[in-house]
Each structure stands twice: as structure tokens, then as C-alpha cells.
Amino acid sequence: MSESERYLIVGPSWVGDMVMAQSLFMLLKQRDPDCRIDVVAPPWSVPVLARMRQVHDAMPLDVAHGELGFFKRRRLGRELRERGYTRAIVLPRSAKSALVPFYARIPRRTGFRTEMRFGLLNDLRRLDRDTLDQTVKRFMALGLQPDEALPDPLQPELQSDRDNLAALRERFGLQDNAVALMPGAAYGPAKCWPLAYYGELAKTLTARGRQVWVVGGDAEREAGEQIRAAGGDNVLNLCGETRLEDSVDLFSFASVAVTNDSGLMHVAAAAGTRVIAIYGSSSPDYTPPLTNRAEILYLGLDCSPCFERECPLGHLNCLRDIKPAMVLEQVARAH
Secondary structure, rough: OOOOOOEEEEEOOOOOHHHHHHHHHHHHHHHOOOOOEEEEHHHHHHHHHHOOOOOEEEOOOOOOOOOOOHHHHHHHHHHOOHHHHOOOEEOOOOOOOHHHHOOOOOEEEEEEEOOEEOOOEEEEEOOOOOOOHHHHHHHHHOOEEEEEEOOOOOOOOOOOOOOHHHHHHHHOOOOOOEEEEOOOOOOOHOOOOHHHHHHHHHHHHHHHOOOEOOOOHHHHHHHHHHHOOOOOOOEEEEEOOOOOHHHHHHHOOEEEEEEEOHHHHHHHHHOOEEEEOOOOOOOOOOOOOOOOOOOEEEOOOOOOOOOOOOOOOOHHHHHHOOOEEEEHHHHHHHO
């Protein structure tokens, strides 16, 4: 019997992509339950990786988005040599992302053939964009042999922390049957359903006796306050008040989550709540929520998906034409 693999995975830099990477980890564990999976990741993602039962260890790589960080990558790679990894899988497609496994002297280093990574990687794969038409499929394909058929995408499952949830419930006065709203999207405003619509939705929900939570980071604090002002006293603006790992526990308790196509959408899906996902400039065909408990609102206009950060036509009809009543109907069905 061959010895189990020791994997070093170089993880992506976006929240949603890191959640989707769990599908790869699950695939590797399905095939070799005794394998070890360690992940090189941005520091913010380490607590989320701790909620993935397949991950043994996560090593933070503190480099800014877009930063080369050559010496930091080389130093970490050299520090990891003694761990005896047998295989590396590099999920990002940049040359710099392949430096850590190269300096760790991992014998097999797998990734897509991009950005002149010859030498840094020695198991280069062609990116067939027609077959690998979703991010999750691309991640999973790197865990297969080049000629293997791709299985159906596996659904990420983030573990909740009951003690932390209990503390959050006491701290914020969280009620049962609540609706979580996520108005942010780091990519840009062309992925964001109008704030006025979120406010109108919150007002209707609170009038019907539902508690509403607005969930996001510091960048969404002002947006959360606008929604709270529109929705009334039973709206809690939690933006900037919780950590990313807290959101896993919040979503595990929420009745339903209404969200833009964002990293938190993928967190909510993996936490097990019902998800109502609103798409504008992006496409649910490319980055869908990986759950059977999702409803997708997407108009598929002639101009979409454009994948732009801001609406190039200036009207944002792909989102403005998704009215609050349409979302409210889906919330009622999800109840």
C-alpha cells in the first residue's frame, strides 16, 4: 500500500474562492482519507480554514494583494522544507504564488500553465475554459490526474462553533427566524443590489416581526447603518462588529440570507443557511453558491454578465430591475 500524500495547497486571496477551495480539500480526502492537507493562505483566512475539517494546518503568508513579497515567500518555502510534503497544488494562477512550493522543494508541484511558471511548477495543466467553466471545477481539476473525468462539484461545509454562537446571541440579542442581509461585494458596485432596496426589504421584514441582521466588514458599516435607519429598531447593523469566522456561526443560526454575489454568499452557503443570491454584473453559471438550499435571482439581460466593477452603461438595470417584492417573495418561500 502506497504512503498517503502530504499536500501543501497554496490558497486563493478572495473569501469566496477560499470557501470554494474546500471542494478540492474534500475531494482529496475522499480519495485518500489519511492524506495531510496544509494550506498557505492570507492571514484573514486562517480562522475560516480552521472551520474546515479537512485542513490540518494553515500557514499565514502576510503579503498585500498584488504584492510580490519575494523574500517572504522564499523564507516561508525554506521553513517548510522539513515537513516532507510530497505534492503541492497552487490554486492562484500567478507566478509569485508558485514560489513557496518551489523553495520548499516539493517534488510534484501542480498548477495551471500561466504566467511563465515553467520550472516553478513541474506538473503544468492546460486550463480548458469550456470544460472548467466554474471556479470550483478549476480547483477540483487540479486534484485529479490530467485525463480524469471531473466529478460533480462537492459542496463546502464550514463547521459552526456552538459556544461562539451562544456568545454572539447574548452579545447582540439575536432572535430566532432572523434574516441576514449582506449588501457588500469587494469586487465593485456592479455586483451590489441597491441599498435603498435592501432598506425597503428590511422595513417590510421587520414590520412582519422578523429580526434583520446586516452582516459585513468595516467597509459596509455605513451601508449597514443606512439599512438600519430605513428598516427600524429590529434591524441590527453588525457590519464591522464581528469577525469573519463569526459570520459562519451567524449564518448557521439565521433562517435565510439575502446576498449579492460576494465572499459572504459562499460563507453563508457553506454554513448551511438558505441563500437568496442576487446577481448583476457577474454570472451564477461561473460562481454559483454551492448548496442545494439556494435561490438565484438573475435577469440575464443582453448586456450581462459584463463582469465589470461598475456598470459600463450607467443604468445598472441588471440589479435595479430586481425589485424588493421579488426578493421578499423568495424570503417568504424560504421560511
